[in-house]
Amino acid sequence: MTGIALILGAALGYAAVYFKVEGNPLAEKISALLPQTQCAQCGYPGCKPYAEAIVGGEAEINLCTPGGDDGMRLLAELLGREFKPRGAPVEKLKIVALIDEQTCIGCTLCIQACPVDAIIGSAKQMHTVVSRYCTGCELCLPPCPVDCIVLAEEPRTPQNWRWKYPATGLKVVAWH
Amino acid sequence: MSYLFVIFGAVLVNNVVFVRILGLCPFMGTSKKLDTAIGMGMATTFVLTLASGTCYLVDHYLLKPFDLSYLRTLAFIVLIAGIVQITELIIHKTSPALQQVLGIFLPLITTNCAVLGIPLLSANFGYGLLESLLFGFGSAVGFTFALILFAGIRERIDGADVPIAFRGVPIAMMTAGFMSLAFMGFAGLDRFHN
């Protein structure tokens, strides 16, 4: 028995050195599934840190608000964990920040807060949100000293209009 | 021919999951998606074949000559634990996603009754080295086979309007039961061997 144990121990030790893993590719995969709003609503300073926290086992997979149920479902699939729905999914339009250009005093605080550099402008100049880049993370709201930023839904067009789930006599099947 | 029957018997007639009812934990746990099932099946095949051979060697050249057969179970457990550890390290290096998916289950292979049960069974049957290897391999292929088929069905059931009380594991257990029932049809097909 001792002999067996010794041999195995040696083999394990060798394997541990030989197959050493560098970095964590899984965090990248998780990060790719997160919505990248960098909103920090999960309690981590961005999507990548949250992904690393999931890999490290520190965080649950249901903390991402912008990702919603669909995002969590993908995470649950990737990680082989149970998916726990958080409620009926609501179809949402993309929400973007809008700066009231009359009120803006050009303090640049929001520019510094924006995690994706979606606000342009310079000191003492009026600022504008590039709605194409805005993730609707709301991080620019608190720093604004004059509360000139509001969040608004993007207008509906035939391009972002969606067909509804067919309403039928059968019950809707939830995908578990 | 008898070697063929060992494999045939292990894969279909005495399928490790459906007939011997061994290894249910990974069977239920890793059969949600086909890809996972294939990965788990391959990992188990690797471990089980290796374990069967190693266990045979230890049993035949170490335990039997020194009359230590009463240590068989103990020795096998240690051996399997070691082999699983090595496998885990290898998978960890080569396939991170698989590692994460199998993360909970790979250490469980250590205590997977199939992995312990098959070498013990082949020791009881008095199989030789080649037979042990084939039996281990065949059983593992049977396990993989069961896992893949089961995963296919589960993916389909995912879309079905299953009563809420039966969603998830309950209906999976029901399905495993029906599959077991189906595999009973092979009963008696291995009687030409033995």
Add this chain to the structure above:
Amino acid sequence: MTSPHTRQPDSVQRIMITVLVALLPGIAAYVWQVGAGILVNLAIATAAALAAEALMLRLRKRPLWITLSDGSAVVTAWLIALILPSIAPWWLTVTGVLVAIVMAKHLYGGIGQNPFNPAMAAYCAMIVAYPALMSQWPSVDGADFATQVHLILGGSREIDGITGATALDAMRTGLRNQNDVHSILGTGVFGFAGGRGWEWIAAGYFVGGLFLLARRVITWHLPLGFIVGMGLMAGIFWLVAPESFPSPLFHLASGGAMLAAFFIVTDPVTGASSSLGKFIFAAGVGIIAWIIRTFGVYPDGIAFAVLLMNICVPLINRATQPAPVGKRKSP
């Protein structure tokens, strides 16, 4: 209101009724050859199936009438009644129907969603649970209607002279006793193709099957696949060793082969989806059924073969998914 705004008048009900009509020639032959007891069993099975279906729909809070009236439960019930021995006691039939409707069908979400053929699941469960009762088949002209009803209603099972070995049983026992096929076929159990009398029932199913083909309820891939699968296996072994393996004709005419070819493997819900997949599925059923008949312990392997191939359906579908127009590799 969305497109298309116009629809062809067709319904699930029409399909199911066509299947029921197609079963009638087989049932008529059954009554003619074996006796009217089968009608009692059919009635019991139908009633049990409708009751179970209604109960489950009620429990699951699903629309009752539309599913109850589609006839699918009746088809399942008739198939169960036809594959169980026609003198099986009523509770055996009812249990089988319950297994089929409650466990194999409704726990998976009801019609269209079950991965296993309900009737076959019921047969397998019954033969594993009650092997003795399941192998007591009435012999042709062995029992009058009253005796059959007596047995069905659970009367004491003094069955000597009433039951007889089926063709498959007689063949199996004969072969186990080292007799050759030719001498076994000489005994009184056999007719010109399969079991004496039973071959007419098989012919009845065949006629019904042709009707289904003509009405385009089923496609030819399934029956042909089954016949090719079973016929090929039987044919190869029969050509090699005709004294120990009966002919393909014998296999196809006995047991539930014809019922399976046209009414069981053709269940669309639990079968493969593409034409090629259908053929593979049916051929697999034929091959496995032949293997179990020849080497296994159960009298007729069709039910097990169907369940086993049901298990393989997702993989078959994955492997045989047809490419859309223009995506096919040029030959």
Add this chain to the structure above:
Amino acid sequence: MALNSLRGGIEPDAHKKESSETPIRHVPLPSRLVVPLVQSSQESARTIITVGDRVLKGQCIGEAEGAGIAIHAPASGTVAEIGYYPMAHPSGLTSQAIVIEPDGEEHWITYEPLDPATASRDELILRIQASGIVGMGGAVFPSHIKARSKTETLLINGAECEPWITCDDRLMRERASAVVTGSAILAHLTGARQILIGIEDNKPEAIAAMRAAVCDMEPVALKCLDADKITVIAVPTRYPSGGERQLTRILTGIEVPPDKRVTGFGVQCFNVATAYAVCRALLHGESMVSRIVTVTGNVERPGNYETPLGMPIAELIALCGPKPGTTRILMGGPMMGFTLPSLEAPVTKGCNCLIAASAELFPPSEPEQPCIRCGSCVNVCPIELQPFEMYWSSRAKNFDSARQYHLFSCMECGCCAYVCPAHIPLVDYFRFAKSEIRARDEEQKAADQARARFEFRNARLGREKAEKAARMAAKAAETRAKSAGEAALIASAVDRTSAAARTPRDRQS
């Protein structure tokens, strides 16, 4: 000529006779014309008029942007308003539109006619764009884009396979010569060597008229293409033989993959009404200001109406006398059309047919039952998909699986739902799944972009921080070096006195 057969397909009741037996009628001008700025599948036009301007019929009121097309005043009159009006779209959303109040004088402003034989190709194609010509079959894809690409074979689509619709039928019967001329010009533009005109064999009059027109081609058309290069082909009546890819397969045998355009296979396909519009635009200088609309169904006077674009649909329907029992109005055919959410929406270039639906003509669909995988839908799918598998995945919102079953190859022709014995609205499920998947892909793209920008910003902040730190460090080092230099001076003075007593280690500190 050997025809290839359409795979799948259905044969619904044609209902063509209701509207095909009366000649095309002209519609009196309404009090207001609503011209949406978006009239094609591409960019919307840019307004070049202001409220109060007087415009002439055919005058450009919106210039083409990018690959889009120009829009024109459908009647002479005054620009009354630029506002948001309901679109003829199943969503019922509104879009920006120019409202014109006609003065009833119908003063035309036309371009200088072009001679295809002498005008340059660019000139002709720009004219097509400037005249606002789009595919009239319903897809409203700008024709100038299609005309620009070179091709071998030109298909002219007169199949009109949808039930009820007869506008192309009537057009070919009455104006065959112009259709053939337009086709010849398009062949000239695309460099096509031959033209195949496909017409379903339930329109014998149209086939005869077109054949006669080919035999008796106008000189201007003959300069573009020889008459013996044009073949009018009767194709079997079977829906959806009029689909672009389906017609291509029937007439040429080429199977075009669903994710590729037919253009890449040496084939280009135009609708007969598009060919007619090209003829009017190039040879007569008339911009596209009207189209023929079939109005049929539950109305007193079904038929084909030459309707000014922008006419509110409600007014057009009112002209045809809707009978009591009309519950809704369909735009397009019964197979692929949609229920108009608002009758205020105007007639647009893709509006080939309006059907007044009643419960008798279009009974409400029976309740959906579970799919029994009977395979009827597989048999009729012209793209050889497995609709019931796509349905299974779409219904369970298992979108990856739906995509694997080639959901995006589906053209929503509706054959599957037409035959489904379980009355499942399959197309609805497919549309739902498609728009969900598209939205998800968009979200994914946005997320990828956000991640890249976030990481770039972090890198930038890090770099700035590092630079700042480096600057600070340099400054500090400078200060330290300065003070160190002073210290060194003192130290060296001390050193000289006590060097022998110190270890090297001490000196480092």
